[in-house]
Amino acid sequence: MQVTFDKVCKNYSLVNALKDITLDIPSGDFVFLVGPSGAGKTSLIKLILGQIKPSSGSLLIDNVQLNQKHPPFDRIRKKIGVIFQDYQLIPDKTVEENIALALDIVSFPKDRVQRQLDDVIKKANLGNRRFLFPSQLSGGELQRTSLARAIAVEPRLILADEPTGNLDPENSWNLIKLLKDVNQNQGTTIIMTTHNLDIVESMGKKIIYLKNGEIEKITTPPNKV
Numbered sequence: 001m002q003v004t005f006d007k008v009c010k011n012y013s014l015v016n017a018l019k020d021i022t023l024d025i026p027s028g029d030f031v032f033l034v035g036p037s038g039a040g041k042t043s044l045i046k047l048i049l050g051q052i053k054p055s056s057g058s059l060l061i062d063n064v065q066l067n068q069k070h071p072p073f074d075r076i077r078k079k080i081g082v083i084f085q086d087y088q089l090i091p092d093k094t095v096e097e098n099i100a101l102a103l104d105i106v107s108f109p110k111d112r113v114q115r116q117l118d119d120v121i122k123k124a125n126l127g128n129r130r131f132l133f134p135s136q137l138s139g140g141e142l143q144r145t146s147l148a149r150a151i152a153v154e155p156r157l158i159l160a161d162e163p164t165g166n167l168d169p170e171n172s173w174n175l176i177k178l179l180k181d182v183n184q185n186q187g188t189t190i191i192m193t194t195h196n197l198d199i200v201e202s203m204g205k206k207i208i209y210l211k212n213g214e215i216e217k218i219t220t221p222p223n224k225v
Contacts, residue, residue: 001062001079001157001189002027003048008057010043010213017043019213021057027156030183030190032200035210041193044210045161048191050077061157078106081150081188085162087142089134095145096121096130102149116152124148124178140171147175151182158182160192164199172196176203 003025010018018040025031033041046052047059050066059066061076089098096117103113121130124144134142143163150158160179164172176199183190194200200207204223209216 001076002060003157003189003191004060004063005044005047006058006060008047008054008059010040010047010052011055017213018047018054021213021215023208023215025189025191027062027189028183028187030180030203030205031192032203032205032207033191033193033210034195034197034200034207035216038212039210040213041210042161043213045159045191045193048157048159049080049082078153079156081153081155081158083143083146083150083158083160083163085165087134087146089142089145089149091134094131094133095126095137095148098134098145099149099152102153106153108153120148120152123151123181139166140168140174143167143171143175144178147178151188154186155188157189157191160190160194162193162195164194164196172199 005021005023008018008021009016021044033044035041043052047054048061064076090101093101099117099120100113103116108116121127124147126141126144126148129137129141134145137145143166146163158179163175167175179190179192180203182188201221204221207219207221209218
């Protein structure tokens with residue numbers, strides 16, 4: 001999925017969270033959004049998800065403008081996978097049931113559901129955890145479950161909002177490697193916010209630096225991984 005911001009501003013009362021953001025993320029890109037707290041990273045993610053609307057300017061996903069009165073957003077939203085820092089798993093459902101619920105929401109073909117569950121659970125290395133509940137999982141297992149849920153719907157875009165924030169270095173790198181595989185093998189666009197500059201600077205992917213709601217600079221360091 002291609003994501004295009006054209007002079008987007010977002011105001012919360014007197015606070016200017018985003019100021020004149022013009023940005024094009026081509027389909028298949030892997031992009032990091034970095035910057036201090038309050039820089040505007042999460043607001044960008046929420047705009048793409050349709051959780052908030054621009055105060056001005058336009059946001060397009062695959063050339064569909066999302067801030068029209070009646071945007072065809074449901075069709076687009078079903079092709080977006082999301083990974084949250086706090087996991088947002090349903091506590092009374094098992095790993096498999098949490099993933100299956102996401103498949104049900106996007107009306108995934110019923111004859112493919114079990115095969116898809118088996119596939120993503122294997123990719124996320126959760127085979128011996130599939131029937132456990134979130135309270136029985138470690139932080140790394142919770143985040144891998146969140147990732148499996150995101151990729152199960154065969155998204156064309158994954159939004160990862162601080163997915164390594166609660167993880168140790170080993171689990172952080174394991175998660176990044178899984179995202180990198182999805183990006184390379186399936187052509188899925190990845191937009192990830194993070195404070196982990198070690199990961200960012202090692203991946204050789206585009207980095208968008210935000211400060212005070214504005215794009216400070218955009219760089220692409222050499223790939224060290």
